[in-house]
Amino acid sequence: DIGSTANAKRLAKTLFYNLQTNSEDLVVENFYPYFSTQEEARTAFAIFDKDGNGDISKSEMKEKIFYVYKERKDLHTSLRDLSQAVGKLNVIFLTIVAVIWLFIILSIFGKDIVKNMLSIGSFLVALSFVFGNSLKILFENIVFLFITHPYDSGDLVSIEGTDMYVREVGLNSTTFVTWDGKRMYYPNNLISQKPIHNVRRSPNMTDKIVLNIDCYTPQSKIFELRARMRDYLIRESKDFLPDLEIQIQEMDAKLKISMCIEHKGNWQDSGRRWARRTAFNYALKEAVEEIGIQYYALPQRV
Template sequence: MKRLVRIIRHGVLSMLDEQILESSTGDESTTQIRSEFEAKIAARKIFQNVAKRGSKLMTLNGTKTAVNKLHQMVNVVVSIIILVACLLILGIATSKFLLFISSQIVAMAFVFGSTCKTVFEAVIFLFVMHPFDVGDRCEIDGMIVEQMNILTTVFLRFNNQKICCPNSTLSTKPIGNYHCSPDMGDSIDFCVHIATLAEKIALTRQRIISYIESKKDHWYASPSVVLMNLEELNKIKMSVWLRHRINHQGMGKKLNPRALVVEEMVKIFKALDIEY
């Protein structure tokens, strides 16, 4: 292990998969690891590739349930059609028999017409629109997709409570998908007393930005600290705008770095004797 650390810190490592994929470019600077920071970025890329493959497997396993049920429904319909065709070919089905079957189909259409419409809309929602996969965190109360069926989708809340939602209802709602989103932004709002000196506010802004930019593993560069509004005539509302290096699929990975920023902000306020 010590030897590996020395190689990463003082030597150069190349990622084999990137060399194979980008061997035609001839630029080795993008495929070599020369520092600990670049090693962490390479490890993150490897983890993301493995996670994507795992999510694809979860998607296949999740949609398999819906596909199996759809397959059963199609089998029933095809079996009925084959039975009627065999009766016609063998001459068993007479005109009276066909008239009786037609009248029953018309009656069933009145009874089950809305159900057939709902099933058709659900199939279009699942297999054509396909707004989410199993395991995705969606912007429906922050729930995670647990199971996908023809008529319903089962969600899992943060406390492991299962919630069953009709697909006909979901098809009429806007659905935000965190898993399919790119690296996402965030904001931290806070207030300081209106009597706070402008020099202290400027110094606070500078220290917060410096801290965030020092955490390159979690945040993108160039965050912003802006004045938002005047609250209750004695407070200045401010906000820190920053961008994660991940999306919000994993809430723990989002909240932990954010909590560290908040803790650092509290330390800055206390060090500068700012009322917040």
């Protein structure tokens, strides 16, 4: 059972060494003895072979097991939040049903329902001025959570440019946590009016790298830079798609160039995303200096 990060690490290590034979990395043949058919073994192997290069390293095995652990943990939290929300709705609907049954019982015992309904109706009209807006908000929250359903617990979302992890989903509000640990409490009726970018549900995502270089840089050096960075993406194919183009965005005293790198997967694991981007930037800096391209720091916002 993967109940903690320590257990996940231990399981990944156990699986890897139990499957390993002579080679340093695992190959599909290592999976054959444990499956009924070779097709099933190849399907299971592909789950762990993230870069599709035909072997599984220890880091790939560890990463996949950690991913499964996090997904299970987030799923458990989502089911808990959903159960709590449904429980609150159940109380509301049971109250409504109880009131309806009260009228039915009164009619069975020959009570004057019309007279009682007029009295209760007057009371409900008075209450509507007090709780009418609350009932409207409750209905909007139900539609937002159960029909629109833009996120689950554990999802990384971006709302008005702020990246946050969904920590807890309630019937009336949602708790978010920012990258620096701040807890944010948002009423659901306010969030429902804002655009929500759900990172976890997104496909492959792309980073844009911008660089200012000398305006007299020859085209041949820019092409060489593109070739060098494409080679880097090929070497790191487990994290990136091996495709890159360099575009000139502005031509002034400097050349402002940009390049887009497509990650394999989305940025749900934001720490891993920034680690990949940092490694790419170091490789870019090294390539620029070796080729002899003069570059400048981008202007900073004040």
